[in-house]
Amino acid sequence: xxxxxxxxxxxxxxxxxxxxxxxxxxxxxxxxxxxxxxxxxxxxxxxxxxxxxxxxxxxxxxxxxxxxxxxxxxxxxxxxxxxxxxxxxxxxxxxxxxxxxxxxxxxxxxxxxxxxxxxxxxxxxxxxxxxxxxxxxxxxxxxxxxxxxxxxxxxxxxxxxx
Amino acid sequence: xxxxxxxxxxxxxxxxxxxxxxxxxxxxxxxxxxxxxxxxxxxxxxxxxxxxxxxxxxxxxxxxxxxxxxxxxxxxxxxxxxxxxxxxxxxxxxxxxxxxxxxxxxxxxxxxxxxxxxxxxxxxxxxxxxxxxxxxxxxxxxxxxxxxxxxxxxxxxxxxxxxxxxxxxxxxxxxxxxxxxxxxxxxxxxxxxxxxxxxxxxx
Numbered sequence: 001x002x003x004x005x006x007x008x009x010x011x012x013x014x015x016x017x018x019x020x021x022x023x024x025x026x027x028x029x030x031x032x033x034x035x036x037x038x039x040x041x042x043x044x045x046x047x048x049x050x051x052x053x054x055x056x057x058x059x060x061x062x063x064x065x066x067x068x069x070x071x072x073x074x075x076x077x078x079x080x081x082x083x084x085x086x087x088x089x090x091x092x093x094x095x096x097x098x099x100x101x102x103x104x105x106x107x108x109x110x111x112x113x114x115x116x117x118x119x120x121x122x123x124x125x126x127x128x129x130x131x132x133x134x135x136x137x138x139x140x141x142x143x144x145x146x147x148x149x150x151x152x153x154x155x156x157x158x159x160x161x162x
Numbered sequence: 163x164x165x166x167x168x169x170x171x172x173x174x175x176x177x178x179x180x181x182x183x184x185x186x187x188x189x190x191x192x193x194x195x196x197x198x199x200x201x202x203x204x205x206x207x208x209x210x211x212x213x214x215x216x217x218x219x220x221x222x223x224x225x226x227x228x229x230x231x232x233x234x235x236x237x238x239x240x241x242x243x244x245x246x247x248x249x250x251x252x253x254x255x256x257x258x259x260x261x262x263x264x265x266x267x268x269x270x271x272x273x274x275x276x277x278x279x280x281x282x283x284x285x286x287x288x289x290x291x292x293x294x295x296x297x298x299x300x301x302x303x304x305x306x307x308x309x310x311x312x313x314x315x316x317x318x319x320x321x322x323x324x325x326x327x328x329x330x331x332x333x334x335x336x337x338x339x340x341x342x343x344x345x346x347x348x349x350x351x352x353x354x355x356x357x358x359x360x361x362x363x364x365x
């Protein structure tokens with residue numbers, strides 16, 4: 001019998017064979033993945049891991065992940081699934097040694113508690129993770145990163161959220 | 163403001179109560195807001211109803227982004243004949259859908275009105291550069307106030323990312339060969355020939 005997946009510490013890589021999902025808004029033409037769904041927001045870039053927020057299937061349900069969205073959650077009607085192994089295999093094409101690899105790592109959620117923080121124990125919180133390596137280093141051309149996010153859009157499996 | 167085949171549209175500042183009859187001509191790149199209480203505008207010496215003008219301009223400018231106001235971006239290349247009668251092409255459904263989508267994004271606050279206007283102008287520039295045969299792109303707002311247009315056909319992927327300051331970035335990726343290409347662009351500036359060449363892949 002397979003052991004139940006256990007969340008790791010911040011920045012620790014997810015085990016192989018996992019699937020993660022990301023919530024998004026439909027594009028003009030509908031429920032398709034767009035490269036902008038894999039664009040880091042300014043908030044993402046300023047976070048400790050500089051990671052794109054995703055959720056681990058098996059630890060968090062789509063409905064649970066919506067509970068963590070603070071505003072306009074009804075607009076998020078697109079779910080994009082990605083294999084962790086596939087994400088790790090993405091390289092810019094043509095490749096460059098200056099481009100760090102993509103990874104999918106644990107990113108435990110916390111809540112403010114007075115002057116400190118405490119673990120978020122709401123249902124599904126344990127499945128929060130992030131895709132790292134999407135922040136472009138200054139010396140690397142933007143072309144490489146546009147290539148990466150375009151590949152992510154090609155590889156993501158979209159589903160409509162009822 | 164613009165000419166084609168000898169006919170021009172003249173936009174002037176003026177009192178809302180008296181229409182657009184007075185005042186100096188507007189400069190290029192100046193946006194004008196035509197409100198409900200302005201019912202007429204002078205075009206080539208002929209007074210026309212504002213609703214007719216809106217229909218006349220729809221191919222080239224963004225209109226009615228925020229009803230009841232009519233926002234008109236820079237007047238460029240209004241298609242008209244010597245007689246002054248509009249020869250503008252009717253807007254087909256996909257283009258109308260893009261216009262409605264940009265309007266929706268602007269209203270919902272997902273995109274600034276300026277960025278929506280830049281996006282609309284860029285689309286019309288690209289359309290014109292491809293003799294009005296370019297398919298309408300898919301579109302989606304990004305997390306940092308930008309809008310992304312995408313065209314996909316088989317191995318070809320092409321993007322235009324439009325930023326809130328009117329700057330743009332074109333990007334091409336060939337899924338089969340891995341070939342990449344990109345160039346910068348400013349909305350309103352001439353469309354680079356390299357972009358026209360890439361867009362030809364989608365015609």
